[in-house]
Amino acid sequence: MIESIILWLFAISAAPFFSAMILKVKAFFGGRKGPPLLINYYTLIKLFKKGSVYSTSTTIMFKLGPIISLGSAITVLMFLPIAGQQAIFSFNGDIIFILYTMGLSRFFTIAAAMDTASPFEGMGAAREAYFPIICEAATFMIFILFYRLTGELQLSAYFSGDNTIALWNLAGAPLLFIIFSFFIILLTENSRVPADDPATHLELTMIHEVMVLDHSGPDLGLIELGSFCKLFFYSTIISRLILPFDLGFPGLAFVLYLLGLALVYIAVGVIESIIARYRMDAVPQFVLTSFALAFFATIITLEFIR
Amino acid sequence: MIHSVDTILALVLLSILFSYGYSQLFRLIIVVGFQGIVVSIVPFFIGHDMTAGGIVFTIATLLIRGIIIPMSIYIAMKKRAIQSKVAPIIGYQASILCGLGVIVAATYISRQLNIPSISNYTLLFPTAIALPVTGMFLLMTRRNAIAMVLGYIIMENGIYLIGTTISVRALHIVEFGILLDVLAGVMIMATILQTIERTFDDVDTENLRTLKE
Numbered sequence: 001m002i003e004s005i006i007l008w009l010f011a012i013s014a015a016p017f018f019s020a021m022i023l024k025v026k027a028f029f030g031g032r033k034g035p036p037l038l039i040n041y042y043t044l045i046k047l048f049k050k051g052s053v054y055s056t057s058t059t060i061m062f063k064l065g066p067i068i069s070l071g072s073a074i075t076v077l078m079f080l081p082i083a084g085q086q087a088i089f090s091f092n093g094d095i096i097f098i099l100y101t102m103g104l105s106r107f108f109t110i111a112a113a114m115d116t117a118s119p120f121e122g123m124g125a126a127r128e129a130y131f132p133i134i135c136e137a138a139t140f141m142i143f144i145l146f147y148r149l150t151g152e153l154q155l156s157a158y159f160s161g162d163n164t165i166a167l168w169n170l171a172g173a174p175l176l177f178i179i180f181s182f183f184i185i186l187l188t189e190n191s192r193v194p195a196d197d198p199a200t201h202l203e204l205t206m207i208h209e210v211m212v213l214d215h216s217g218p219d220l221g222l223i224e225l226g227s228f229c230k231l232f233f234y235s236t237i238i239s240r241l242i243l244p245f246d247l248g249f250p251g252l253a254f255v256l257y258l259l260g261l262a263l264v265y266i267a268v269g270v271i272e273s274i275i276a277r278y279r280m281d282a283v284p285q286f287v288l289t290s291f292a293l294a295f296f297a298t299i300i301t302l303e304f305i306r
Numbered sequence: 307m308i309h310s311v312d313t314i315l316a317l318v319l320l321s322i323l324f325s326y327g328y329s330q331l332f333r334l335i336i337v338v339g340f341q342g343i344v345v346s347i348v349p350f351f352i353g354h355d356m357t358a359g360g361i362v363f364t365i366a367t368l369l370i371r372g373i374i375i376p377m378s379i380y381i382a383m384k385k386r387a388i389q390s391k392v393a394p395i396i397g398y399q400a401s402i403l404c405g406l407g408v409i410v411a412a413t414y415i416s417r418q419l420n421i422p423s424i425s426n427y428t429l430l431f432p433t434a435i436a437l438p439v440t441g442m443f444l445l446m447t448r449r450n451a452i453a454m455v456l457g458y459i460i461m462e463n464g465i466y467l468i469g470t471t472i473s474v475r476a477l478h479i480v481e482f483g484i485l486l487d488v489l490a491g492v493m494i495m496a497t498i499l500q501t502i503e504r505t506f507d508d509v510d511t512e513n514l515r516t517l518k519e
Contacts, residue, residue, distance in 0.1 A: 173316060285327060288399050292323055295406050300316055303413055303428050 007082040011236070012074055015228035016040030018235070018265050025269025040228065047221035055214060058115050065112025066219040070226035072105035076233055081160035083257035084246055090156040095143050098155065099136065102189075105226070106132060113211035120203045124210030127280070131195065131207070134287040135185050141294035142178055145171075145301055159237060164244030170305070174297035179241050181297070183267070184290035186234040188283075190227065193272040195283050205277075235264040311351050315429040318344050319409060322433075322440050325460070326405035327398045331383060331390045334456050335376045338463075341437070342371030345463045349470040352427060363482070370485060375459060375492055382496060383452060386503055392453040393510060395446075404443065412436040421471075430471055437464025451502060451509035455495045462488050 020037045027034025036042075054062065076098050078088040110128055113121040146158050149170050157163055168175055188195040191208035203210050212223050239260030246253050278286055321337045328334050346367035350360065383390070394401065409432070416431035441461025445454050466484055499509060506513040 173313060177320075285398055285402070288402055289327070292327075292402050292406060293320075296320060296323055296409065299409060299413055300319070300429070303432070304312075 001086075001088070004082075004086055004088045007085055008074075008077055008088055011077050011080075011082055011232055012225075012229060015232040016044060016225070018261060019228045019231060021262065021265045022269040022272065025266050026273050029270070029273035040224070044221050044225060047224070048218050050217035052217040052219055055116060057117050058214075061108075061115040062112045062214075063219070065108045065115075066215060066222040066226070068108040069105040070222040070229070072101045073226040073229035073233070076101050077229055079155055080233055080236055081156050081240075082236055083254045084160055084164070084240065084244075085250075086160055087156050090154050093153045095153055095155060099139060102230070103136075109211055109223075112215075116214045118214065120206075120210050121213065123204075124207055127207045128211060131188055131283060131287055134284060134291055135188050138181055138185055138287070138291040138294045141291060141298055142182060145174065145178065145294065145298045148298070148301065148305070159240045162246060164240055165246075168244060171297075171301045174301045175241065177293045177297040179238060181290040181293040182234070182238055182241070183264075184287065184293075186231070186238065186264075187268070187271070188287050188290075189234065190231045192268055194275045194278045195286060197277045200277075205280075232261075235261050238264050311348060311427050312429045314344050315348070315427070315433045318433050319429065319436060322436050322460075323402070323405045323409065325440060325444070326401040329391055329394075329398060331392060331450070331452055331456075332380065334392065334453060335380050335383075338379075338456050338459050339372050339376035341460060341463050342375065343368055345437075345467050346371050348430070348467065352430070352471070366482075367485060370489065371463070375488070378492075378496075379452065379455065382499075386500075391450065393449040395449060401443075401447065405440070408439050408443070409436050412439070430467075434464055434467040434471055437461070437467060440464070449510050449512050451495075451499050451511050454511065455492065455499070458491065458495070459488070462491070 017037060017040070020035065020040050023039065024034045024037060079090065079094050079098050081087045081090075106128065110125040113125045113128075143153075146167070147153055149167055150157050150163070152158075158167060187193070191198055196207040196209075197205065198209060200206055200209065203213070208227075212220065215223060236257075239257055242263065243256045243260040245256060247256070318341055321340055325334055325337045328337070346364060350364045396404070412432040412435040415435055419431065421431065438461045441457045441459070441464060444457030444460065448454060448457065462484075469484065502511075502514070503509055
């Protein structure tokens with residue numbers, strides 16, 4: 001239990017560090033030196049020192065948005081078995097709870113964006129509401145497959161201890177599709193290239209960034225930390241899926257886990273460097289690919305395991 | 307335990323799924339080539355005895371289906387500078403959903419049929435059903451004539467797979483007959499294509515509606 005809480009605190013505090021790795025990889029591809037790996041901590045400290053500016057047209061909704069989006073991100077991390085250890089909380093059906101906790105944070109982000117009455121933010125909110133719908137279908141498809149394989153509806157049953165290796169033994173080939181599918185979900189949900197560009201400066205092409213344009217100071221810091229934690233959540237799952245080994249010592253498993261995490265973040269960085277973002281109307285097709293992959297994996301698996 | 311043939315067939319099913327969503331012709335050609343190679347190899351694994359004749363036949367089929375036909379279409383496309391989009395009537399996203407439906411239906415039907423001689427190969431019959439339906443779908447919903455030809459070849463690949471799986475020990479001469487059929491079909495289509503292209507400077511079949519006596 002104590003280990004789980006320590007890992008949870010580690011996850012929150014390490015999330016900004018790993019996100020900076022993406023920037024480093026992108027700088028490497030651009031032939032630059034790039035910002036230091038601790039850049040996100042400096043940004044967070046800078047933001048928390050500042051004061052906030054609130055528009056007179058906003059209500060309490062606008063102030064709730066950042067708090068709830070960070071709150072739900074760290075709540076979700078409590079249910080996640082990090083490095084194969086048990087999660088802090090776990091109950092039957094916690095997957096659905098997790099998915100809708102994230103949905104709650106999205107709802108409040110969208111509501112806060114609409115609250116500013118800025119037309120740009122409404123546009124971003126509409127896109128933010130549209131793309132994750134397909135993601136949600138894909139995520140559910142993946143969990144249906146996992147449910148079929150294990151008969152359990154909780155994250156610990158898939159990602160803690162030897163369970164992940166058991167999944168690989170049951171259905172190795174479909175799991176490859178699942179990893180691809182989940183990676184596409186990661187890119188879309190965390191508004192990375194090619195679904196969205198986190199570094200863009202043009203409001204018309206923004207999806208996620210445009211919704212937080214009016215937030216400032218500590219509020220923006222909370223949102224940033226929340227998005228780091230969210231990316232960390234998805235990356236942890238993929239890291240566990242690609243390196244599911246437990247080699248006896250808990251320390252070694254942790255090193256493997258960090259290695260997997262670094263791989264996922266580097267892959268995100270490489271993709272951001274070599275692929276341009278898709279045209280807005282091509283994004284749904286990209287996300288639909290992840291749904292198709294997950295669905296396909298499920299059909300294949302059902303065919304083999306009767 | 308998953309059979310090695312099933313692993314390749316899983317990739318073929320995946321390529322079927324992607325062929326619904328591709329907008330570029332050359333990707334579709336790659337898919338067709340890949341399917342042609344797999345379709346010609348699979349019968350060799352399941353039941354054909356490895357005689358010299360069998361090996362020669364497999365290599366010949368592989369060359370024609372997997373390399374010669376796709377390559378000639380690609381060269382024709384490059385030479386005439388034909389538009390490289392498939393010009394769908396049904397959009398790509400709806401097409402992908404249709405593809406998922408086709409694969410589900412194919413697995414369901416193959417489970418109902420339950421043919422004993424190939425029951426060891428779980429994905430063989432679903433692939434064999436999904437291929438012709440996919441070809442048919444591409445024929446119906448793409449306006450670009452080359453995409454239609456590719457749809458026809460995909461359909462033919464499926465028919466070949468069905469034929470070889472149901473009659474596991476068909477004579478090579480019969481299979482060779484099917485192969486000649488395809489080759490002749492593709493040649494005729496190429497001639498027609500050339501005529502369409504010469505008349506309209508495009509291979510969009512919508513143009514044919516304007517023809518009058």
